[in-house]
Amino acid sequence: MSKVTDVLVVGGGTAGWLAAAYLAKQRGSRVNVTLVESPDIKTIGVGEGTWPTMRTTLQNLGISETRFLRECQATFKQASKFVNWKNDPKVDGENFYYHLFDAPSFKWDFSPVPYWLAGAAGSDVAYADAVSLQERVCQHNLAPKLMVNKEYEGLLHYAYHLDAGRFANLLKEVATQELGVNYIQANVTDVTLAENGDIHSVITDQAGEITADLFIDCSGFKSLLLGEKLGVEFVDYDDVLFIDRAVTIQVPYESPDAPIASHTISTAQEAGWIWDIGLTERRGVGYVYSSRHTTDEQAEQVLRDYLGKAADDKSARRIPIKVGRRDKMWKNNCLAIGLSGAFMEPLEASAIFLIEAACYMLTDFFPEDRESMDYVAQQFNQSFAFRWDKVVEFIKLHYVLSGRDDSAFWRDNKDPKTIPPALQQRLAHWQNHIPSKYEFSSVFEPFTKESYEFILMGMSPLNSSQEKVDPSLIQKAKDNFAAIQKAWPEAEQTLLTNRELLNRIKKHQFHNV
Amino acid sequence: MKSNIELLNSKQHKTLKFDMAKNGADAHKERQMTIVYAAEFPSIAASYPIVFVKLPDTGEFKAVALFGLQREKNVLVANGKWQSFTLPIVMRAYPFIFVPTNEEKTSYSIAADLASESLNEESGELLFDESGEPGTTLQQVQEMLGDAVEHEARTTVFIDALVEHDLLEAKSLDAKLDGVNSTRVDGFYMINDKKLRELDPEITHKWLQNGYLDIIFAHLQSQQQVMNLIKHHQIQQDT
Numbered sequence: 001m002s003k004v005t006d007v008l009v010v011g012g013g014t015a016g017w018l019a020a021a022y023l024a025k026q027r028g029s030r031v032n033v034t035l036v037e038s039p040d041i042k043t044i045g046v047g048e049g050t051w052p053t054m055r056t057t058l059q060n061l062g063i064s065e066t067r068f069l070r071e072c073q074a075t076f077k078q079a080s081k082f083v084n085w086k087n088d089p090k091v092d093g094e095n096f097y098y099h100l101f102d103a104p105s106f107k108w109d110f111s112p113v114p115y116w117l118a119g120a121a122g123s124d125v126a127y128a129d130a131v132s133l134q135e136r137v138c139q140h141n142l143a144p145k146l147m148v149n150k151e152y153e154g155l156l157h158y159a160y161h162l163d164a165g166r167f168a169n170l171l172k173e174v175a176t177q178e179l180g181v182n183y184i185q186a187n188v189t190d191v192t193l194a195e196n197g198d199i200h201s202v203i204t205d206q207a208g209e210i211t212a213d214l215f216i217d218c219s220g221f222k223s224l225l226l227g228e229k230l231g232v233e234f235v236d237y238d239d240v241l242f243i244d245r246a247v248t249i250q251v252p253y254e255s256p257d258a259p260i261a262s263h264t265i266s267t268a269q270e271a272g273w274i275w276d277i278g279l280t281e282r283r284g285v286g287y288v289y290s291s292r293h294t295t296d297e298q299a300e301q302v303l304r305d306y307l308g309k310a311a312d313d314k315s316a317r318r319i320p321i322k323v324g325r326r327d328k329m330w331k332n333n334c335l336a337i338g339l340s341g342a343f344m345e346p347l348e349a350s351a352i353f354l355i356e357a358a359c360y361m362l363t364d365f366f367p368e369d370r371e372s373m374d375y376v377a378q379q380f381n382q383s384f385a386f387r388w389d390k391v392v393e394f395i396k397l398h399y400v401l402s403g404r405d406d407s408a409f410w411r412d413n414k415d416p417k418t419i420p421p422a423l424q425q426r427l428a429h430w431q432n433h434i435p436s437k438y439e440f441s442s443v444f445e446p447f448t449k450e451s452y453e454f455i456l457m458g459m460s461p462l463n464s465s466q467e468k469v470d471p472s473l474i475q476k477a478k479d480n481f482a483a484i485q486k487a488w489p490e491a492e493q494t495l496l497t498n499r500e501l502l503n504r505i506k507k508h509q510f511h512n513v
Numbered sequence: 514m515k516s517n518i519e520l521l522n523s524k525q526h527k528t529l530k531f532d533m534a535k536n537g538a539d540a541h542k543e544r545q546m547t548i549v550y551a552a553e554f555p556s557i558a559a560s561y562p563i564v565f566v567k568l569p570d571t572g573e574f575k576a577v578a579l580f581g582l583q584r585e586k587n588v589l590v591a592n593g594k595w596q597s598f599t600l601p602i603v604m605r606a607y608p609f610i611f612v613p614t615n616e617e618k619t620s621y622s623i624a625a626d627l628a629s630e631s632l633n634e635e636s637g638e639l640l641f642d643e644s645g646e647p648g649t650t651l652q653q654v655q656e657m658l659g660d661a662v663e664h665e666a667r668t669t670v671f672i673d674a675l676v677e678h679d680l681l682e683a684k685s686l687d688a689k690l691d692g693v694n695s696t697r698v699d700g701f702y703m704i705n706d707k708k709l710r711e712l713d714p715e716i717t718h719k720w721l722q723n724g725y726l727d728i729i730f731a732h733l734q735s736q737q738q739v740m741n742l743i744k745h746h747q748i749q750q751d752t
Binding site: 146147148149504507508512513 | 569570571572574676681682702
């Protein structure tokens, strides 16, 4: 039995350092973790939205939230706000809806959906606003926690926006200084294979040949090991999701006390959508678009129009995106984590979450020896193919439900030929029925029934059936809705703005108790 | 009694007088707790439970002596008098208060709670003399100020050490304050006795020598005073 004792992570960045750090933390007593990173190749430098799992991940790594916020210029993310997705603003005026992290199940002991549909929250109250305080908290740029809350503890469920480069640096420091990860700075010039097709070693320009038992490919879009050397095919999703380019500009705030948004803003455009993420010292903004529906020059202009004066003297960066995934994440003794394995448009910020998911799965289900590796790899491949396919479906859902038809991009997105069959089936059923938890039977569905409900109720509430309204609960639902509205004035008084809380974190800290 | 704290200066407060006789305990009937300094823990531990709380604005830990177990309730003041043996320094200085005048807390000034009956224009001693200089009372207060600033700095260092060694834990207790129904009392932190005893011997030796252990044990011993407070709550309930 050949034990797996040496793991080599190829590539730094968020994926590489998270994988190295997590593996070293959870398995460091049994495996040696080395990371080799090129001093010349830059990281992608975008990728700044996370999910609430990041709080657990950082805690598991032994990193303090106070340190993380300070060193990564990070801010709180409580939701995604979808602006002008529901309808064309030229026709219906500006419109928006929220997909919150604060899901009803945290505070409701039954689903509020049928009761909201039946009008128990009052007329004209948006779904997200009815089921949680969080929409208003976001609208007012308030933070989800107070200085007296513990590390990673909040009054509302939250995640983070972070500076990608600084995040990788923080992880690198922790990995190398606290967790025993060996760090090699060198370019990989060649990859050698063993007789059975496994990767035997990488050859570098500064550190000679490095062998390992397990290789983690974190080389970004290049997919140096899994894609290039092992030849794993790339499965395109461009027949479903059209976005294949990004243009991005970082801008400062107009003033040191300009509000910091507590949510990712996604604003629909003629050929895609613009992401807007607020960090402490700057905003990261980008337009992801379809090159089949617009030109690079037009796209950059759309982005500059969105940003106004702030973008005047700033240069834009153009990034081509390959939307899709490798046919397998794990081949032989090589596992791809991050962009090397898959990428979709960041509409729901799934990429970093899926890096975390891969880390959790790898450390829990680690192949102790080569003999067990093929089975582990098969499980990985099944799991991640499923997860990525569900991510694609969920993203596509936003396009299919949109009422926009003001450009070819929006009209083409509704062509049934571009809609995955599983999604078509679900949507056909949801025309007249409320989602059931039994439709989401896999524990690895990245998006829960409640996430789907935020999108459905935000974009296209069913005219549906009273089928799930339990008359004995109507009053309770009304009381719950009313209680949420009633709690707002005190919340507004008690909570600080994001800007204010993040300023205080510069000098004070959260505690573990 | 709602406080009204103002920095003192000879122009604005030219005619303000301080009357000790009117500096009664009743002014503190709604004061549930007061800040205490590490150096005084041993001398007040037989009178009050000493616990730690987080300041709402910053989450910083501060040490306080408790006068009651419910918000805005002081059960140790009855019939215009304190029921306890000794007053914490901050209470002895009342109505005068020391406030930092810069963010770094390197500079302090004397302020006063003008809501106190002891500060008025009719009776007592003028705070400032004709030339605008501090009178006897204010001079005494200034001396106390020097000590208090030093006390506060040392207390901060002491509390930082507790935090650094992960010794504080959140505590709550259920007490029958009215003799019948249980009320949950929380929002307080205490030193975890077990973790204290598991500290590296090098640390405990250092703390034996620099006096920290005395302060820590005074805090732990003072928890006996919680029973005293509960008793006072029950007594006040009946009257």
